[in-house]
Structure formats: structure tokens, C-alpha cells
Amino acid sequence: MFRYLVCASFIALSFSQECGIDRLPRFHSPSSLSLRSLRTGGALRTGWPDTACRPHAAYVIPVVFHIIHSGGLDSIPLPVIEAQMERIFEDFRRVPETRGFTPNGADTQIEFSLATIDPNGAPTSGVVYWRFNAPPLNWTSPKLCLSDELDMKIATGWPRDKYLNIWVVPIVCGFRGTCDTCMSSQVAGYAYYPYMSPIYADYYGSVVITTTVGATTTLRRRGRTLVHELGHNLGLAHTFEDGCGTTGDCFNEGDYVCDTPPTGQPNLWFRQQNTCTLDVPDLPDDLRNHMDYPEDPARYLFTPGQHELADYALNYSDLLPPLHEPTNLIETGTGPYGKVKARFWAESRRVLPGTPVRFHAVTAGQPHLYIWDFGGGQPDDPSSPCPTVIFPTPGTYAVRLIVQNLSGRRDTAYKANYIQVESGPWTLPYHEGWEGPTFPPSGVTIENSDAVQPHSRTWERWDTTAFPAGGYNSSRYSLRMAYLGHPHYGERDYVVTPAFDLRIPPTYTPKLSFSLSYACLSWSSPDSYLLTYSDTLRIWASPDGGGRWDLLYEKAGNSLSTHPNGCISHSGSLSGATYLPFFWRTDTIDLTGYRGMQGVRFRFEGIAGGGNMLYIDDIRVDTIRSVGTTTFETPQLHFFKNHVHLLLPSAQSCQWTLYDVVGRTLLEGSISTASPAHEFSLPESLPAGWYLLRVSGEKFSLSHPFLQLP
Numbered sequence: 167m168f169r170y171l172v173c174a175s176f177i178a179l180s181f182s183q184e185c186g187i188d189r190l191p192r193f194h195s196p197s198s199l200s201l202r203s204l205r206t207g208g209a210l211r212t213g214w215p216d217t218a219c220r221p222h223a224a225y226v227i228p229v230v231f232h233i234i235h236s237g238g239l240d241s242i243p244l245p246v247i248e249a250q251m252e253r254i255f256e257d258f259r260r261v262p263e264t265r266g267f268t269p270n271g272a273d274t275q276i277e278f279s280l281a282t283i284d285p286n287g288a289p290t291s292g293v294v295y296w297r298f299n300a301p302p303l304n305w306t307s308p309k310l311c312l313s314d315e316l317d318m319k320i321a322t323g324w325p326r327d328k329y330l331n332i333w334v335v336p337i338v339c340g341f342r343g344t345c346d347t348c349m350s351s352q353v354a355g356y357a358y359y360p361y362m363s364p365i366y367a368d369y370y371g372s373v374v375i376t377t378t379v380g381a382t383t384t385l386r387r388r389g390r391t392l393v394h395e396l397g398h399n400l401g402l403a404h405t406f407e408d409g410c411g412t413t414g415d416c417f418n419e420g421d422y423v424c425d426t427p428p429t430g431q432p433n434l435w436f437r438q439q440n441t442c443t444l445d446v447p448d449l450p451d452d453l454r455n456h457m458d459y460p461e462d463p464a465r466y467l468f469t470p471g472q473h474e475l476a477d478y479a480l481n482y483s484d485l486l487p488p489l490h491e492p493t494n495l496i497e498t499g500t501g502p503y504g505k506v507k508a509r510f511w512a513e514s515r516r517v518l519p520g521t522p523v524r525f526h527a528v529t530a531g532q533p534h535l536y537i538w539d540f541g542g543g544q545p546d547d548p549s550s551p552c553p554t555v556i557f558p559t560p561g562t563y564a565v566r567l568i569v570q571n572l573s574g575r576r577d578t579a580y581k582a583n584y585i586q587v588e589s590g591p592w593t594l595p596y597h598e599g600w601e602g603p604t605f606p607p608s609g610v611t612i613e614n615s616d617a618v619q620p621h622s623r624t625w626e627r628w629d630t631t632a633f634p635a636g637g638y639n640s641s642r643y644s645l646r647m648a649y650l651g652h653p654h655y656g657e658r659d660y661v662v663t664p665a666f667d668l669r670i671p672p673t674y675t676p677k678l679s680f681s682l683s684y685a686c687l688s689w690s691s692p693d694s695y696l697l698t699y700s701d702t703l704r705i706w707a708s709p710d711g712g713g714r715w716d717l718l719y720e721k722a723g724n725s726l727s728t729h730p731n732g733c734i735s736h737s738g739s740l741s742g743a744t745y746l747p748f749f750w751r752t753d754t755i756d757l758t759g760y761r762g763m764q765g766v767r768f769r770f771e772g773i774a775g776g777g778n779m780l781y782i783d784d785i786r787v788d789t790i791r792s793v794g795t796t797t798f799e800t801p802q803l804h805f806f807k808n809h810v811h812l813l814l815p816s817a818q819s820c821q822w823t824l825y826d827v828v829g830r831t832l833l834e835g836s837i838s839t840a841s842p843a844h845e846f847s848l849p850e851s852l853p854a855g856w857y858l859l860r861v862s863g864e865k866f867s868l869s870h871p872f873l874q875l876p
């Protein structure tokens with residue numbers, strides 16, 4: 167009658183890990199031709215910061231849970247179901263500051279709402295409990311045998327044109343072979359696409375096993391099995407559907423989604439790799455996708471393309487359109503007539519007095535009433551879901567939001583110590599070399615917006631006195647982002663500086679400078695096709711202390727790299743590919759456009775591409791006279807063949823040392839002249855290869871790599 171497309175999630179007892187297995191009888195697939203005509207290619211809702219005001223989802227789907235149980239611990243209490251509903255909401259709406267957030271995921275604009283009115287018009291909790299051994303089921307054991315599936319669904323399910331039914335059963339058997347085979351491997355859940363003739367509608371919905379339900383913080387179970395199955399109910403396929411495909415036409419094969427890189431096979435654990443090469447551009451696997459198979463905590467991403475495909479299903483599939491009709495929300499007591507849950511977030515949390523801060527309510531239950539308390543902050547519109555607030559006085563502020571919807575239900579969200587208003591801008595000059603006793607140093611914050619996700623990384627202090635030294639100019643420390651082996655593609659991490667007073671005379675030019683050391687990575691291994699992995703550095707300035715941000719600088723890959731080869735080529739294990747800060751470059755940004763402003767803040771944004779280590783040191787915000795004589799702030803070193811030209815701040819004696827690439831001292835010397843300019847020669851007989859020359863003297867030390875050609 168129908169074909170089973172993919173066997174999905176097993177819980178293999180042998181390595182006690184959920185490898186999601188689910189089953190997708192696909193009666194027919196979405197028409198790729200009509201999909202293509204629908205796609206606009208633009209206006210996708212994604213990115214960070216995402217500043218549009220969207221307090222309400224575009225679609226609400228009423229849901230009901232049917233718990234099949236034995237009367238023991240498999241009888242899931244209502245609070246666990248409500249926690250599961252929060253997990254679903256945060257994942258599908260990508261709510262900032264929750265486990266559902268990732269900077270480069272999509273807000274699908276879809277809300278699942280627990281029914282509060284049953285098919286007879288009576289109040290309900292949205293959860294129905296069924297004893298396995300009592301009517302109407304009368305099973306002999308608490309396990310769902312697939313041969314009993316349709317009987318169970320007909321006996322318990324609510325009308326398919328009004329509710330999305332979710333069945334929770336202790337165990338699912340009979341996936342392979344008979345119902346006696348369920349002890350060797352276990353199905354975590356399975357689901358049906360919405361594209362099937364209404365005569366088969368009784369099958370529609372999701373089935374998950376009891377132990378997957380909830381949103382606990384245990385290692386493997388975070389309620390993501392049901393998020394995955396609901397994805398199927400919305401028409402989404404696995405990212406590994408049909409493997410790598412054969413044509414590279416992402417609109418017409420695989421998962422019909424073009425921004426989910428094709429993936430050769432289900433990924434059961436988390437790692438950096440590239441299993442398919444037909445995609446254009448060739449991108450690495452993104453294992454964080456909800457429609458792949460890593461463990462629950464590691465899956466937290468829907469893409470804009472998946473959002474678009476789900477949008478299509480909501481409007482054009484066989485079974486979904488009636489569910490979100492406004493009249494159906496009234497009849498099922500969902501959406502604006504259902505339960506409410508208040509949530510909010512702010513675009514900036516560290517500002518100056520007077521900085522406009524925009525808040526966003528992202529709330530389940532489609533409320534119409536918003537009551538905010540900013541504790542002294544002044545909102546432009548206190549009843550708006552997205553007010554802009556000015557905090558006139560330095561201090562730390564708590565924020566409270568009360569919401570109410572048409573059902574009369576209310577909920578409150580409260581965040582203590584949420585907004586920091588600093589006392590005022592810093593004055594120039596500013597220098598941060600990360601050498602102080604604390605990290606991050608005073609005035610600097612590290613923002614890791616997906617800190618709650620597993621395997622997350624962010625900016626850290628790199629410390630070594632070995633060779634090469636941790637920082638620029640042989641200093642010990644630098645700021646480092648470890649992108650090597652980091653598969654959170656597109657993840658963004660920020661280093662935010664203090665705000666500076668740039669009210670300086672017009673004859674001075676403000677500038678921002680910093681030193682960096684980086685190499686991208688061209689990598690292949692037995693499990694991963696060759697691919698160039700490239701990370702991105704962006705620098706932003708905020709003229710109002712943290713409200714609005716302007717992009718000043720963006721470099722990636724070869725243009726960011728300071729390595730003379732650009733990317734490092736490597737094959738085999740990634741552990742041998744670590745880039746150490748051998749080659750440095752100093753980049754300078756003109757800030758003339760910000761002269762006269764009194765609260766200019768900067769942020770360094772790293773965007774992950776799985777490349778290699780990115781080091782940053784000696785961030786300076788300073789001025790130079792734009793007329794008259796310029797003084798050199800640092801010593802300068804230039805090479806011409808084997809001649810070294812040195813320009814020092816003053817006439818002084820100094821020492822130089824020549825190292826090879828592993829840090830061995832090859833040659834040493836000293837210079838003493840009455841001039842700040844020096845010149846000396848290195849032996850012409852040096853073997854070909856890379857060397858490091860270090861020169862040190864009174865209050866300075868600098869290092870410079872150079873290449874001896876054959």
C-alpha cells in the first residue's frame with residue numbers, strides 16, 4: 167500500500183546511544199515543480215542580529231498527546247508534556263537565550279499549541295491517558311506492534327482535520343521482522359509526511375517512545391525526538407535523504423532543500439566532515455540540523471530553506487492547511503485562545519546611559535496584552551511587544567514582562583540583572599594586549615550567543631611561553647578562537663570593547679588597529695572529501711554605545727590569512743593541523759567617520775567555518791596627527807634579500823636572535839649605533855625554509871618571520 171522510505175532512529179543497546187530511527191511512509195512527495203515556482207529566493211528570515219518584531223508565529227498547529235501507559239512511570243505527568251512543548255516552541259521559533267537558539271538558524275514562524283478544548287467542546291489539558299491493557303486498546307503488553315498501529319490510531323486519535331495527534335508509547339516493535347524483534351534495537355519515534363490522500367489520514371501524526379519525551383538536561387534526552395518527528399509532519403525529510411544524490415540538483419532530490427548540505431549517511435555523532443561533493447558550493451555536513459541523527463543536545467538548527475518547505479506544506483499539503491485556520495484555533499482552544507508562555511530578549515545588554523535598547527517579546531499563545539517593567543528604563547511604547555527603551559542612569563536593571571491572550575490566561579517572564587548601563591565612555595588611548603591578570607579584562611565582554619549548546623566554543627585567552635610565543639611581538643598572551651575541528655558552521659562569537667570618547671580635535675584622526683595571526687585549512691581524510699574550510703573576521707562599530715552597529719571590516723580565508731601559503735594543506739587526523747601564531751599582520755581601520763562621537767564601541771565578530779586557529783592581539787584605539795610629522799609608534803623591521811633594515815624609536819643598542827621553525831636558536835648578534843636606523847646581514851648560506859628573527863632592546867621586542875628561498 168505504501169512504501170517505507172527511510173529507517174530512521176534506533177536506540178542501539180550495544181552502545182547505549184540514541185541513534186534516532188524513524189520511519190517515513192511517504193505516500194507521495196511534494197511536487198518539486200510547484201515548489202520551485204513558489205520559491206522567491208529572497209526575504210528569508212534568518213541571521214543575527216535579527217531585529218524584525220515577530221512576537222507571534224505565522225502559523226499555529228493544535229496538538230494533542232495520547233499517552234499509552236501501564237499505570238507506572240510510563241504515565242507521563244502534565245508538567246513533563248508542558249516542558250516538551252517549551253522545547254518545541256524554542257526550537258521552532260529559535261528563541262534567543264534558550265537551547266533553541268543558534269545565530270544562523272531560522273525562526274520557522276510555526277507554533278504548536280496544546281489543545282484546551284476537546285472534540286466535544288469540553289475543556290482538556292491536551293493530554294489523554296490510555297491504559298495499554300484496557301479498552302479500547304486491550305493490548306497484552308505495553309508495546310506498540312506496528313501491525314496494531316492503525317487500530318490504535320483510529321481508537322484513540324482526535325479528528326485529523328482539527329488536531330495534530332502525537333502518540334507516546336513505551337516501546338515500538340515490529341519495524342524489522344515480527345513484534346518479537348524489538349529487543350535488539352528500538353525505534354525512538356516515527357512520523358508521516360502531510361502529503362497523503364485524506365483516505366490515509368488516520369495514520370498522520372507522530373509516534374515517539376516514552377523515554378524521549380520532556381526537556382530534561384540529561385545528556386542525550388532533550389525532547390528533540392519529537393521536534394524531529396514534527397519536522398517530518400511538516401514535510402521535512404532527513405538531510406541525508408538519498409545520500410549525496412546523483413545530479414546535484416538540490417531542488418529535485420535529497421531533502422528538496424538547498425541550504426542543507428547533502429550528507430552521505432546519517433550522522434550518529436558530532437564531528438567535522440564533508441561527505442558529499444556534488445553540492446555547489448561544496449559545503450561541509452551540518453550535523454546540527456534537527457533532521458539529522460546526532461544525539462539530542464547536538465541538534466538545534468532548522469535552515470531558512472526548511473522553513474520555506476514547511477511553509478509550503480502548511481499551505482499546499484493534503485493534511486496541514488485546515489489545522490491552522492483561525493476558526494479551528496477557536497474550536498480547539500489554541501493559539502490566541504490557548505495557553506500562554508511569556509519570553510523576551512534584548513538586542514543589547516551592555517550599554518551607556520541614553521543608548522536605545524530594543525526588546526523583543528517572543529511568546530507562545532499569541533497574546534494581545536503586553537505589560538513591561540524596566541525598573542527606571544523609559545520605553546517608547548510600554549504596550550508594544552517590541553519596545554525601544556532608554557536607561558538614563560548607570561546601573562543594573564531587571565526586566566519583567568506580563569502577557570495575556572484572548573483566553574484571559576496570563577504569564578510572566580522575569581530576568582534579573584539583565585541590562586548593564588555603564589557609567590560613561592573610556593578616554594583614549596586604549597591598548598589591550600591580554601597580558602593582565604584577568605580574562606576577559608576590565609571593560610571587555612565575550613558574547614557567546616549559543617553558549618548553551620554542546621560543543622560550543624568561544625574566544626579565549628591563548629597562553630604560551632614556548633615558541634612561537636602566545637602573542638604578537640613575543641608577548642605571552644593573545645586572544646584566540648579555536649576554529650580547527652569546530653563544526654558549528656556559521657556560529658558567531660563576539661569580543662566587545664568598552665565604549666570610547668572620540669570627541670577629539672579635528673586635526674587628529676582616530677584609528678583602530680590590531681594584530682592577527684591566522685591560516686585557513688584545506689583538509690581531507692578517509693571519511694571526508696577535500697574542502698577548504700575558511701573562517702571570517704568582522705569588526706563592527708556602534709556610534710551609540712551598543713545600540714546600532716556598522717560593519718567596518720570583513721576578511722575571510724586567504725585575505726584573512728597571515729600564513730604565506732594562505733591556507734594550510736592537510737590530510738588525515740585534524741589533530742596534526744593546528745596552526746600556531748607564527749605569522750602576524752597588523753591591520754588598521756580609519757575611524758574618521760566617528761570623530762566627535764562620545765560613546766563608540768567596537769566588537770570583533772568571528773564566524774566559524776571549521777578552518778584553523780585565529781589569534782588577535784594588541785587592540786589599540788588611538789589617534790594620529792593628520793598633519794605634520796608622524797612619529798613611529800612601534801619599531802619597524804624590513805627585509806631585502808638577506809639584509810635586515812631596522813628602524814627604532816630612538817638610538818639604542820639591541821640584540822637579535824635567529825630561530826628555525828621549531829624554535830631552536832641558530833644565530834645571535836648585537837648592534838650598537840648612534841642612530842635609530844640599523845642595518846645588518848644574515849648569512850646567505852641559510853638553508854631554504856622559514857625562520858623567525860627576534861630583535862629586542864630597551865622597552866621593545868619584535869619578531870618577524872621570513873622565508874629563505876632555495
Ligand SMILES: [Zn+2]
Pocket residue numbers: 174175187188189394395398404
Ligand atoms: Zn526522521
